Amino acid sequence: MNATTLPASAPNNRDVKDARADRAFRWLVTAAGLFVLISLAAAALSMLWGGRAAFEKFGIAFLWRDAWDPVLQDFGALVPIYGTLVTALIALVIAVPVSFGIAMFLTEIAPKWVRGPVGAAIELLAGIPSIIYGMWGLFVLVPFLAQHIYPWVDEHLGQLPLVGALFAGPPLGLGMGTAGLVLAIMIIPFISSVMREVFLTVPGRLKESAYALGSTKTEVVWDVVLPYTRSAVIGGIFLGLGRALGETMAVTFVLGNAHNLTVSLLEPGNSIAATIANEFAEADSPMYLSSLIALGFVLFLVTFVVLTIARLMLRQMAKKEGN
Template identity: 75%
Template sequence: MNATALSLTSTDLRTARDARADRLFRWLLASAGLFVLLSLFAAALSMLWGGREALQAFGLGFFFSSEWNVGTREFGALVPIYGTLVSAGIAMLIAVPVSFGIALFLTEVAPVWMRGPVGMAIELLAGIPSIIYGMWGLFVLAPQLSEHVYPWLDETFSGVPLVGAVLSGPPLGIGMLTAGLVLAIMVIPFVSSVMREVFLTVPGRLKESAYALGSTRWEVVWDIVLPYTRSAVIGGVFLGLGRALGETMAVTFVIGNAYAISTALLEPGTSIAATIANEFAEATDPLHRGSLLLLGFTLFLLTFIVLAVARLMLRQLAKREGN
């Protein structure tokens, strides 16, 4: 009886100790999650609080005004918001199909000996600092575009309705289109790496079965690979979009930093991040500094909306697949 009692006592002690360890582990994980939420909330609140003077002075009209004049103390966020959305949109229009092609090449077409080195090279591109991309865009890409590409675009498409208005402007080499090109080059490694890893998760049996039934490589990709990885691919695309929206130094070098809204992509423009990077160090006026902080809060909201839309789309896809 004593041995049995001792055995039960040690078992109870071990059970109690394991329960305490489980509770501690659960509290640590919950604390980590709460820390992330509190950090995001604190960052957003600090920027909103810092921009309270601008919000009090201009109200909601701050987000719809295209005026930005330090001398007259008139500030509006519409031009930077427009530049941010347009440059990020150009980047994604270029980056998504290119990234899709790279991922498919590495998973379906490339020989085995090539997949490792090329995949590693793409991942290394993601580690290059953004300021290097900006300097390359300003000193290498922009002169080439100004001399060889933009004059040809302006001359070729100047008489085409709609397209001519978009692809027109002085061949300066810097502008919205150049910023979009540099952003696309920066985003491609992220999106293509995500797509490649996702495509590798497709079971080989599914593809082999489709090939055995006579499907072409494109049919296998369209009917097997994409439906199997659709949610993760969309998540990777929105991850790249979030990266493009928040990029600072590379865009600052090549966008032109002009406060004007123009449909011509060859014209200079500005973005939220570029405006903050250019002016925050010299913003001595409290209203000017508050406007820049409110711009930062606006960028936070844009990124949050993009990620929220991505989550909503993924949830809808999951429900549809479940049904």
């Protein structure tokens, strides 16, 4: 019986090729990871460099100055920062419970023939461009709120003690409340999709065991599903928050674009992204342009801080869960 023998160098050559391919793959994926970090640092540094004139003139006080006067070259970021945070907070207050309801309906309550169409509708909402939301908000939502909702809100809720100032104001339709509502509609598909996917990862045996012990559907949701998916749910919420903080066109249409610092949700305001989008083409002086670029750097910082807080919360929760 004749056996075919390979040259002694064949295994060595294959090992060398495998080692080279492994090194090439390692360098390739390392470069991809470094590309993200370099791009992030380059974007932040370029905005910081572009806004250096504003920071040199106004210093760190640029962050809490409420002035915005292109004629006198007097600028501050307080009003846009305030508008950005308030509209994003309103969006979360509205979107989180609605998203939770949608996800729970699709995973626990809805019959199978309903889950497909509703899930497809959610994905379709996520794919609609933001400018469409803005146009719909301006031509449909704003007139409806101005005629039917905000007059009642001003008359009844605006007279309440302590919180009345939030709901008092002229029923213009444009304002931070409207912007927050539009943002909520925009981020609901993202948050609800994440929640739905993580709810589906809950082992069926856990829920069946709870039902076998006599738990109701509500108790199963609060005592089994939510504790099991808590970290992922919070991650999905902060994903929606990141989208809300950086949204531009939809907010620009309905926010009112007024550099006005007010606690009323019915009055026009401004946000960082809307300010940059509206005024960048009109910046007719180096200081004006530098202040707008500085606003971009501030938005970067705000988003970074929010996402950092989210990561720290998730890490702390993971420690408590023993992971």
